[in-house]
Amino acid sequence: MNTNSPDKQGFFGEYGGQQLPPELKQVMDDISAAYDEIKDSDDFKNELNDLQRHYVGRPSPIYFCRRLTEQLGGAEIYLKREDLNHTGAHKINHCLGEALLAKKMGKTKILAETGAGQHGVALAAASALVGIKCEIHMGEIDIEKQAPNVLRMKLMGANVIPVARGTKSLKDAVDNAFEEYLSDPQNFFYAIGSVVGPHPFPQMVRDFQKIVGIEAREQFQEMTNSLPDTLVACVGGGSNAMGLFTAFLNDKEVNMVGVEPSGLGLDTPDHAATISKGSPGIIHGMRCYLLQDDAGEPLPVYSIASGLDYPGIGPQHSYLKDIGRVQYESATDKECLNAFVMLSRTEGIIPALESAHAVAHAIRIAPQMAGKKILINLSGRGDKDIDFVADKLNL
Numbered sequence: 099m100n101t102n103s104p105d106k107q108g109f110f111g112e113y114g115g116q117q118l119p120p121e122l123k124q125v126m127d128d129i130s131a132a133y134d135e136i137k138d139s140d141d142f143k144n145e146l147n148d149l150q151r152h153y154v155g156r157p158s159p160i161y162f163c164r165r166l167t168e169q170l171g172g173a174e175i176y177l178k179r180e181d182l183n184h185t186g187a188h189k190i191n192h193c194l195g196e197a198l199l200a201k202k203m204g205k206t207k208i209l210a211e212t213g214a215g216q217h218g219v220a221l222a223a224a225s226a227l228v229g230i231k232c233e234i235h236m237g238e239i240d241i242e243k244q245a246p247n248v249l250r251m252k253l254m255g256a257n258v259i260p261v262a263r264g265t266k267s268l269k270d271a272v273d274n275a276f277e278e279y280l281s282d283p284q285n286f287f288y289a290i291g292s293v294v295g296p297h298p299f300p301q302m303v304r305d306f307q308k309i310v311g312i313e314a315r316e317q318f319q320e321m322t323n324s325l326p327d328t329l330v331a332c333v334g335g336g337s338n339a340m341g342l343f344t345a346f347l348n349d350k351e352v353n354m355v356g357v358e359p360s361g362l363g364l365d366t367p368d369h370a371a372t373i374s375k376g377s378p379g380i381i382h383g384m385r386c387y388l389l390q391d392d393a394g395e396p397l398p399v400y401s402i403a404s405g406l407d408y409p410g411i412g413p414q415h416s417y418l419k420d421i422g423r424v425q426y427e428s429a430t431d432k433e434c435l436n437a438f439v440m441l442s443r444t445e446g447i448i449p450a451l452e453s454a455h456a457v458a459h460a461i462r463i464a465p466q467m468a469g470k471k472i473l474i475n476l477s478g479r480g481d482k483d484i485d486f487v488a489d490k491l492n493l
């Protein structure tokens with residue numbers, strides 16, 4: 099099988115598919131058909147292209163970290179600066195694609211859940227831009243913790259629905275948003291926030307993100323006359339990693355590493371290291387590696403970076419792990435914080451806590467890689483995290 103495309107049922111090897119009741123399967127098939135038709139139309143491609151350039155600010159630069167490289171004394175370290183995108187992360191890439199698709203399909207409302215609010219903010223921005231109603235479900239506890247992001251969403255016209263059930267956080271927000279979606283799936287569009295969920299979402303979100311690697315491959319060659327030796331990206335659901343990796347999958351000499359959050363440690367229950375510690379199972383309409391209990395229920399997960407706090411992982415990652423094309427490693431909270439500070443101090447770039455996991459792995463491997471080049475996907479900026487980090491480090 100071609101590592102780049104799922105089969106007709108949406109499987110990458112044994113992973114993915116549509117693990118859904120028949121009525122929802124029909125809805126997903128409709129989205130898939132609409133996507134297949136729209137994605138290759140000049141109209142859609144031109145519009146998306148134009149917005150990527152003039153709204154998101156693409157192409158994002160590649161940056162050589164001179165001082166960090168000197169300090170580590172090994173491989174040269176480069177960043178793909180997705181943190182410089184409008185709204186501060188890679189998420190705008192797929193939110194824009196999804197909002198445009200929803201609009202073209204004639205949907206009346208786009209909805210989603212959000213945890214820390216990053217997906218909510220990117221989707222609110224994309225919906226405002228495209229001109230479609232946006233509804234974001236968010237746990238009451240998260241609403242309190244993430245006040246600035248709630249304000250951003252509201253300012254951009256999104257309807258933020260507080261979720262008071264259960265633990266009042268992400269999982270309950272997912273349940274709530276999904277119930278609302280099921281009340282009228284013909285007219286609503288559920289915008290999944292990563293390369294997860296039932297087919298066609300893992301492929302579609304990946305396609306909207308692959309611009310990252312397409313740009314990076316060209317920019318890197320122009321800058322260094324070579325390809326990177328190793329790509330490093332953090333992995334929650336896996337969208338920023340697939341965004342960078344996809345364009346390099348056929349470059350056999352390029353190693354790729356996905357970095358999962360090992361939280362308080364892989365030997366504790368407090369991590370979200372899905373591939374390192376999980377096993378194949380089913381969650382949110384797909385088959386993938388999953389942190390699960392004996393009954394197949396998702397386990398509670400934890401990471402200092404709420405954007406990585408997910409018990410599953412995209413089906414294509416699950417497949418790439420099995421065939422050995424991508425290597426999966428992990429970084430702890432502590433290593434993440436260390437990387438967060440180190441990049442801030444050596445380069446004047448404050449990374450998102452999520453992205454700092456990728457930086458942490460590069461810091462770990464660079465000293466033994468003299469003469470090589472590492473390209474990190476800096477998936478987002480850390481402004482959202484500074485209060486939390488200042489607190490942690492007693493700044």
Ligand SMILES: *Cc1c(COP(=O)(O)O)cnc(C)c1O
Binds near residue numbers: 188337338339406450
């Ligand atoms: C949401 C988020 C992630 C994790 O999502 P993926 O789908 O794994 O990319 C990583 N970095 C940032 C900055 C995020 O906001």
